[in-house]
Amino acid sequence: MLDLLIQNGLIFDGLGSAPVRGDVRIENGQIVEIAPSLSVEAREVVDASGLWVTPGFIDIHTHYDLELEIAPGLSESVRHGVTSVVIGNCSLSVAIAQPQILADIFQRVETLSHRLIAKWLKKSVSWQTAAEYLQHLQQLPLGPNVWTQCLTRSCDGIRTQFNCSANKI
Secondary structure (H helix, E strand, O other): OEEEEEEEEEEOOOOOOOOEEEEEEEEOOEEEEEEOOOOOOEEEEEEOOOOEEOOOEEEOOOOOOOHHHHOOOOHHHHOOOEEEEEEOHHHOOOOOOOHHHHHHHHHHHOOOOHHHHHHHHHHHOOOOOHHHHHHHHHHOOOOOEEEEEEEEEOOOOOEEEEEEEOOOO
């Protein structure tokens, strides 16, 4: 028995093709069949009549670096169909720096209290390197996939760039 059957939806393939009305069969979290009409048993059946069935959206410009620490499920984005987010935009990242410096950076760009950010970061930051930060992200109960990007100047003045997938990390 398959896990999920979505029936009667207007299916968009994400490739620019015209949408088609049909059913989607999902097993083990993977789409295994799309057809005009599927009649198979499933643990869960969703009637998508009048609804769109789309691939997950990728939000390439977020400032979720701090949000991931507070609410790693990012339910507000997932609820809107976002399956992947990119963090480390606009030179913002909590990956590498001292909590006070990070608070200064985020306070200038975001409309958050400097005191609140500094207090949280001082209590929460347990990593010293980009690799340790990625390990930290892997421990969080993430909702969407998370991709990190960061171009920063480390303490020794060497420019470091990394672009790592955190894919639920």
